[in-house]
Amino acid sequence: MLPGDCHVIQLAQHEHDLLLALEMLADALRVGLNTPYPINISRQDEIADPSSDALTADAISIMVARRLPEQSIIIDEAITSVGQIHALADVLPPHDTLSLTGGSIGIGIPLATGASIAAPDRKVVALQADGSGMYTVQGLWTQAREKLNVVTIIYANSAYRILQGEMTNVGVNEYGRNARRMLALDEPRLDWCSIAKGMGVEAGRADTAQAFRRLLDSAMAGDGPFLIEATIE
Numbered sequence: 001m002l003p004g005d006c007h008v009i010q011l012a013q014h015e016h017d018l019l020l021a022l023e024m025l026a027d028a029l030r031v032g033l034n035t036p037y038p039i040n041i042s043r044q045d046e047i048a049d050p051s052s053d054a055l056t057a058d059a060i061s062i063m064v065a066r067r068l069p070e071q072s073i074i075i076d077e078a079i080t081s082v083g084q085i086h087a088l089a090d091v092l093p094p095h096d097t098l099s100l101t102g103g104s105i106g107i108g109i110p111l112a113t114g115a116s117i118a119a120p121d122r123k124v125v126a127l128q129a130d131g132s133g134m135y136t137v138q139g140l141w142t143q144a145r146e147k148l149n150v151v152t153i154i155y156a157n158s159a160y161r162i163l164q165g166e167m168t169n170v171g172v173n174e175y176g177r178n179a180r181r182m183l184a185l186d187e188p189r190l191d192w193c194s195i196a197k198g199m200g201v202e203a204g205r206a207d208t209a210q211a212f213r214r215l216l217d218s219a220m221a222g223d224g225p226f227l228i229e230a231t232i233e
């Protein structure tokens with residue numbers, strides 16, 4: 001395509017049923033607009049914890065969704081690890097979601113901090129990718145100082161996973177040591193529990209669904225800041 005060339009496909013005009021147009025587009029692309037996961041549930045209390053002990057982004061979504069209290073605030077800077085939490089929104093009690101607003105990463109921890117200061121009676125659950133979390137990690141100290149009711153879940157995949165995907169998207173499947181190092185966060189591996197504790201935030205690490213569930217239950221029952229380092233692939 002030449003610069004200035006622009007091909008616009010008009011799906012609908014303002015006098016049309018715009019929601020229907022979006023639903024038809026979603027059908028054509030085979031993506032559901034409202035596809036709860038796991039399917040065939042209509043209430044939060046029908047969400048079952050995963051039967052496998054593997055700790056995955058989807059397993060975390062399900063466990064968080066099952067325990068999400070009414071009026072809680074989800075912060076979404078999970079990047080590639082967001083799992084199915086938003087697909088479950090229809091069956092969850094009324095809550096708000098605040099997400100990364102543009103392309104610039106690093107909003108998650110300060111967004112959670114600000115949301116909790118603005119709404120101290122509401123539980124804030126921050127779904128936080130590890131690379132993005134490092135941009136503004138100092139916000140954890142504010143959470144400790146202000147004793148904020150924030151549960152932060154760090155998806156510790158030890159990588160800028162989305163950028164590894166971008167390499168694949170441009171057809172680069174094998175790359176050298178330096179390129180690999182630019183997209184990896186594993187030498188040294190980040191010790192999120194020590195980082196959190198060093199800033200006064202209680203923390204625990206999980207690498208199985210069972211361990212995660214135990215930490216999540218105790219974090220959701222508490223009212224101070226707590227960080228869970230979830231080791232995932």
Ligand SMILES: Cc1ncc(C[n+]2csc(CCOP(=O)(O)OP(=O)(O)O)c2C)c(N)n1
Pocket residue numbers: 078079080081103104105106129130131132133157159160161162163
């Ligand atoms: C301020 C800023 N710096 C750098 C980038 C480029 N960038 C986009 S995504 C990304 C990595 C995200 O990694 P992580 O938060 O660990 O999430 P993952 O991809 O592993 O799910 C980077 C560095 C950006 N978008 N914004």
